[in-house]
Amino acid sequence: KxxxxxxxxxxxxxxxxxxxxxxxxxxxxxxxxxxxxxxxxxxxxxxxxxxxxxxxxxxxxxxxxxxxxxxxxxxxxxxxxxxxxxPEDASLRFQLGVSLWENSGDSSESKEKAAEHFVVSAKYNPGHGPTFRYLGHYYCRVSLDSQRALKCYRRALAIDPDDSESGEALCDMLDSSGNETLELAVCKEACEKSPRAFWAFRRRGYLHLDQKRWSEAVQCLQHAIRGYPASADLWEALGLAYQRLGMFTAATKSYGRAIELEDTRVFALVESGNVFLMLGSFRKGIELFHQALQISPKNISANYGLASGLLGLSKECMSLGALRWGASLLEDASKIAGASAQLAGNISCIWKLHGDIQLTYARCFPWVEDDKMIQSDAKAFNGSLVSWKQTCLLAAFSSRRSYLKAVHLAPWQASIYADTAIASDMISSMEDEDSSHDLYSWQLQEKMALGALLLEGDNYEFWVTLGCLSRHTALKQHALIRGLQLDVSLASAWAYLGKIYREEGEKKLARQAFDFSRSIDPSLALPWAGMSADCLNRGLKSDEEFESCLRAVNILPLAEFQIGLCYLALLSGNLASSQVYAAIMQAVQRSPQSAEAHNLNGLACEARFEYESAVASYRISRCVMHNSSCKSSKSHFRDITINLARSLVKVTIERCTLSECFLFMYLGMLDTEGMQIYAYALWKLGDNNHALVVARALAAAVSTVGKISTSAIVSFISRLLYCISGIDLAITYLLKMPNEAFDSTSVSLVVRAIHALDQSTRLQSTVFKQMLSPFFWCGGCRNELFDGTF
Structure with a gap:
């Protein structure tokens, strides 16, 4: 200078x-x-x-x-x-005034002298905008005459609307006085006069943001960014406006630009992470929250967002079957939410989030076999089952405690009462209590659901919650119908109403309710499961029944749906399917206390030729039945033991098979299938005499079984006699059988095989009769040769 x-x-x-x-x-x-x-x-x-x-x-x-x-x-x-x-030179006056103003420091005397020159300069040159700007500074900062300052600033803007210094000073004065309407009018006037008044567009955009006028804010901020392209504040504000308008992709781009210009923008990082969570990109959101916490480790919003992102990612993992990974993510989320609650314990949403995390953890924590000892050691299995149950129960208690804390902080929020009711219902279902409850007493979950309805009686979701949690059938039906009165297109209410009607034996009403629910919302799992369960009344085929249940499992992988899918796969011949195998494995991890789940898991393993895993599953299933408080039927225990014996034979553990069959004989529960397994195990161990004794007993029981079981018994005895006593005894036995016994594929194949080995052709007439049989020429025998059963 x-x-x-x-x-x-x-x-x-x-x-x-x-x-x-x-x-x-x-x-x-x-x-x-x-x-x-x-x-x-x-x-x-x-x-x-x-x-x-x-x-x-x-x-x-x-x-x-x-x-x-x-x-x-x-x-x-x-x-x-x-x-x-x-003395009449306005330019010299202005320059002298500027020199005095800038060199005055804190001296008010020099600034007063400068103001005198500014006044004279404005008198001789009233069209010079900077002169009025400095006069505005003098009246605003030195003489504290706000009215004159406002007039000078407005005169400067009238001369030059692009004067950002005068405009910002004028708007600051109006903002401090609370005159926001006049401030907005000043900015609007400057914008209309000059498209290069970028300061006015910026200020106007901020004002629209404060007034929640998001569309106008977007237009002004976009124009302001043309003049200030490197302003991180503008990009951040534009991202906020886009976010409030629901334009999430544009919001992420604006926030991203703000972060590029200034990587320490915590607000942009947090809000961008929230947008990614809403879009379902949990990994990207978690990454942004981590960046924000590196800048501000104790930021409550960043910690809350990180815990929410981990919760969403865990649900995504669990829906894909990665239960262990999901549980580990929930553990991390619980720690973060707990730390946030310590930092800000008076914020109800943090406690609610902690309750949501713990409730999800209690629902989805998987039972995992620690080692191979569990497969054969009942004591080790019982210990792992008790540990799993305690972990889930403690998580449920922690969830309810967090919800109650949130209720204490925000008793006017009805949704927290409903969450507390759900957590209480889960605790009561997991605790070892007597199943008989006093129908005239209100349970805690019912009271909390009613608390939500007292605050928001017209909320149909709370009526559905009461209908699902109540133990009174009449109250359930009333609550669901009340929810439908508030919203007739409520698919979940129709689905749960159909479930109630089915439990009460009203199958026609149940079918109609499920049809209504599925037509309203096809993405709901319960109607598809109900349609699968009602296949006989609907006249559906077994494949259609299986497909309906499979769709329900894909929508909502509940253990009940997965067990039902495996049972239908057993009936339809789809047990070896990878989808069925994955579903039953998840069901075992979610419900290890279910003997049926372990039994079906064993059948699925057996269908996949994994006999050792099948043996372990059957043993665990029997162990669960022994420890179960409810009484299991003898037929269930017999079926599981037969499955175990069959798998033991296939893995060549005949002595274990004999011990199982001896147990059956002692209990008087050895049926024809068990006798076949028993005789086969005796033969494999070389005890042919006892094997023949069991075979005779089995032959005597042929008349008491059905046609399908008769064919299986005749085929088995024929092969066993051939292996033990030779071809003569086998032929003698076959010749005594009636002609109806040879209609089966398995028996026909055995007869033809033995006839081919017999040089005396003693079975020639029997084979000739089979060829003349209508069963042979109708294609039943020939088709069964290629269906994979042989």
Whole structure:
């Protein structure tokens, strides 16, 4: 600014200028250049040689400061002289005022002198906007005359709408006085006058954000960004406006640009993470929350968002079958939510989030076999089952405790009462209590559901919650019907109503309710499961029944649906399917206390030729039945033991098979299938005599079984006799069988095989009769040869 030569260009005609040795005016047509010698020459000319030597020997920093101060004083003095010579020159007045204003520091006296020159300058040149800007600064900061300051600022903006300094100062004064409407009008007027008044568009966009006028805010902020493309505040504000409008993709881009310009923008990181959570991109949201916590480790919003993201990601993992991974994510989320509750224990939403995490953990915590000892050691299995149950129960208690804390902080929020009711219902279902409850007493879950309805009686979701949690059938039906009265298109209410009707034996009403629910919302799992269970009344085939249940499992992988899917797969011949195998494995992890789940898991393993795993599942199933408080039928125990014996035979553990069959004989529960397994195990161990004894007993029981079982018994005895006593005894046995016994594929194949080995052709007539049988020519025998059963 100040150097050896300083020039000031004046675009006007001058006829005379003062002459001075150190300054002068040189004419160049209509332009005159006023020059001056630097302050260094002036000072040096006035200093003695000794003073000059001392000055040269001083410190460089002090010398520079003194030089600049001298230059400023000299410039002010010269401007004063020029103003004195030309008192009506508005430009010189303005320059002198600026010099006094900037060099005054905190001196109010110098600023008052500067203001006098600004007033005179404005008098001679009323169209100069910066003059009114400095006058506005004086009245606002020095004399504290707000009315005059407002007038000066507005005059400056009227002259130059692009003057951001005057505009911001005027808006700051209006904002401090609470006159937001006038502030918005000023910005609007500047925007209409000049499209380059970017400060006005920015300020106007911020005001629209404050007033929640998101569409107008987007337009103004977009225009302001043209003038301030590197402003992280503008990009952040634009992202917020997009977010409130539901334009989440545009919001993430705006937030991302703000983060690129300034990577420490915690608000942009947190809000961008929230948007990604709403879009279902949990991993990206978690990454952004981690970045925010690196900048501000104790930020409540970032911790809350991180815990929410982990909860969403865990649900996504569990829906894909990764139960262990989902449980580990929930453990991390619980720690973060707990730490947030310690930082801000008076915020109800944090406690509610902690309750949601713990409730999900209690529902989805998987039972895992620690080692192979569990498969054969009943004590180890019981210990693992008790540990699993305690973990789930403690998580449910923690969930209810967090919900109650949230209720204490925000008793007006009805949804928290409903959450507390759900947690209480889960606790009561997991605790070892007597199944008989007093029908005239209200349970805790019912009371909490009623508490939600007392606050919001017209909320149909709370009526559905009461209908699902109540133990009174009449109250269930009333609550669900009340929910349908409030919203007839409520698919969940129709589905649960159909479940109630089915439990009460009203199958026609149940079918109608399930049909209504499925037509309203096909993505609901319960109607598909109900249609699968009602296949006989609907006239559906077994494959259609299986497909309906499979769809229910894909929509909502509940253990009950998965067990039903495996049972239908057993009936339809789809037990070896990978979908069925994955479903029953998840069912075992979710419900290890279910003997039926372990039994079906064993059948699925057996269908996949995994006999050792099948043996372990059958043993665990029997162990669960022994420990179960409810009474299991003898037929169930017999079926599981037969399955176990069959699998033991297939893994060549005949002695274990014999012990199981001896147990059956002792209990009087050895049926024809068990006798076949028993005889086969005796033969494998070389005890042929006892095997023949069991075979005779089995042959005597042929008349008491059905046609399918008769064919299986005849085929088995024929092969066993051939292996033990030779072809003669087998032929003798077959010749005694009636012709109806040879209609089966398995028996027909055995007869033909033995006939091929018999040189005497004693079974020629039997084989000839089979060829003349209508069963052979209708294709039943030939088709069964290729269906995979053989």
């Amino acid at each position: 100040l150097g050896t030569v300083s020039v000031i260009l004046e675009n006007r005609t001058q006829t005379s200028r003062p002459e001075d040795k150190r300054s002068g005016w040189v004419g160049r047509g209509d332009v005159f250049v006023w020059f001056r010698v630097s302050a260094e020459e002036v000072l040096s000319s006035k200093m003695s040689p000794m003073q000059q030597d001392e000055e040269v020997g001083g410190e460089g920093g002090i010398e520079e400061v003194n030089r600049e101060e001298a230059d400023r004083r000299l410039l002010s003095k010269e401007l004063e002289n020029s103003v004195a010579a030309h």
